[in-house]
Amino acid sequence: MAEKHISTTALARQIGKESKELFILLTSGGWIVKVDNHWQLTEKGKFEGGIYVNHPKFGEYIAWPESIQHHPLLKLLPEAPLSATNLAHKWDIPARLVNLLLAEKGLIKRYVRGWQLADRGKMLGGQQHEAESGIPFVTWPETLLDEPEIIDALMQLLGDAPIAVQHPALDGHPVNNAMQRRVDNWLYLTRTIHARDYRLQWGLDYALADFYLPELALCVECWADQLGQEQNRAAVIGEELEKHQLYKKHKVAFIEFRDENIHQVDEILAREFLRRGVAIY
Known part of the structure; x- marks a missing residue:
């Protein structure tokens, strides 16, 4: 009996990743490539079991054998690259605040819709991408989690850093407690x-x-x-x-x-x- 094949989006759900992150991972692994705004299998992707499937409603798409979820590529890089959503889970803050925080530190810049990578973000390993809708977004290496500047800003945002006599909030406002600082930082970032x-x-x-x-x-x-x-x-x-x-x-x-x-x-x-x-x- 032939093994069942599933779409890249369905595969992403099975391994607990966002589909756009899986597309990035498969691209960096040399399995797929985008040509004329359509995804195509490389020889590597075909070797790993990728096939084309024609759907009467959705047209042609790439599908993978279900067993591919156990491939070393997917095991060794379960989280990289990190999207704003991944960072939000790790930092325990709303995903929409992640980009505001990174923008405040000069790593990204707001676009008409979405976010573009700034020079400072490139230095820290950020990668620019574009969603299927054309909206730009940025992903990050796991090393971003260890950046002292980001850690400090996150502690400020969460109100976990010690209250200093001067400039305890991100915008320099004096506050009396962590609660005031958390509100102040939200107002500043927005x-x-x-x-x-x-x-x-x-x-x-x-x-x-x-x-x-x-x-x-x-x-x-x-x-x-x-x-x-x-x-x-x-x-x-x-x-x-x-x-x-x-x-x-x-x-x-x-x-x-x-x-x-x-x-x-x-x-x-x-x-x-x-x-x-x-x-x-």
Whole structure:
């Protein structure tokens, strides 16, 4: 009985990779080549079992024997090259923030749609690619994971780096805790104009907002756990109640972050922006 053959996309699903990454891997391995915007088998690809299949709806495509998933090429390079999605899984951040972080460090540049490799990114081994749709994207070698500059920026973004007296956030804003830094870094990476410790004044009433976003007329407050000290906790609760009363009295729009939802900064802020007519992504 002849062995079943599957498409490259189906093979990618079986080995837990994105199809575009598998196409890149097979190209670098010399199995396939793109000619006139169509994939063709090389002699190496034919030797490894690749064949052409004609589908009545999708036309001709390359297919592989199912056993190919155990080939040393696929075993030895299970993750390389790394896409933004791969990096997101490794760094535990949303994939859409990966490219913003790499752009902030000067490794890539935003295109009309997609991303283009910058000179700095080429030096670190980045490779430029183009999706079937024509949108450019970049992949990275695993050595990027060990770059001190990237590690430091990632720690900043996640709020894991020690709080310094000066310039603790990516944009230089002073912050009081990791929660504020995480929000500040998100606002900076998404190029959102924002102010820190912004004074709102209404006659004799005033309040200092942790962050103020003038384009949205929106305040963002971060209520971090104050080391479990009762006196600090009481002070924070008092400040929180006072701000709530002032914001309600003067009809100020605001959102809040606490310990339980700080890991949803990207999701919550992006959704709130969209509600107000601003698309971040």
